[in-house]
Amino acid sequence: MSPIELIEKLHAKNVVLLAGRLLLSLIFLHEGLQLATHFEGAQKAMAALGVGTPLLLATIALQLGAGLSVALGILARLGAIGLGLFCLMTAGLFHTNFASQNELLHFEKDLAIAGGMFILAVSGAGRLSVDRLLTGLATGAKIDPPVEQHRSVGETSLPV
Template sequence: MMRLADSFIIFIARLALAVLFLWGGAMKLLGYAGFISYLQTKGVPYVHIAAPIAVAVELLGGIALVIGARTRIVGLLLAGYVIVTAIFGHDFWNIADVALQHDAVVHFWKNVAIAGGLLLLAVTGAGRASIDGMRAPRGGLRG
């Protein structure tokens, strides 16, 4: 059985992670042409397919985290997404300039840390303060 304090902490964690995706998705959508150009410079294949998928994953994933819907699977999917974006977007191994490379290394490992938080969320579930929590049987929260 999950304690109320645990559910509150999980709720705060969900919100903290969601802000990243909601903000990123909104900025990509608002600067869509620039986002397309950025993806092209990074050599992302099928940019005109990848870009709307990225925006949708970030916005819908962020919303799912906030409301706590399908949190375990959303956590797994977003963790995978964050690792893929780290590999394509923060490819420090391809950067010659030392200052730019350092910046990319920091961002790469931040993405790995975010993926770790999402994997923890996939294991713990959404907690009581969520749609998943409302669906769970009252004997013990599994969602």
């Protein structure tokens, strides 16, 4: 049995996608909750950075809404794109003082998280997602259809 066949048989791809979604969304859910539950302090801190209340509210909504979207697999591609773009903007607007090792680290982390979100946006949430469950229930289709063949498996003849 090849490694690809073993991964497909164990559905490891879907378990890894679920774990990755949960890990990626954790920081946004945590930060969104922190901003929401400590709103006055967050409002003062953001004002010092030139961020007004409407943008703070939008940030909280994005972090919680898209964070849940990614974690649960509900429109996860859209949530991942939103959070990836948010990370790129955060890196470029707030973490460009590269003389500070801490700011450089935050810049690099934002870029890394954005990269993970864009990979998720391309790959999708996988089978272990609410979207997949709802789609299966709505269409009456079997929720766990056959695994797609990998490009390296199957017929290899070229069209003539």
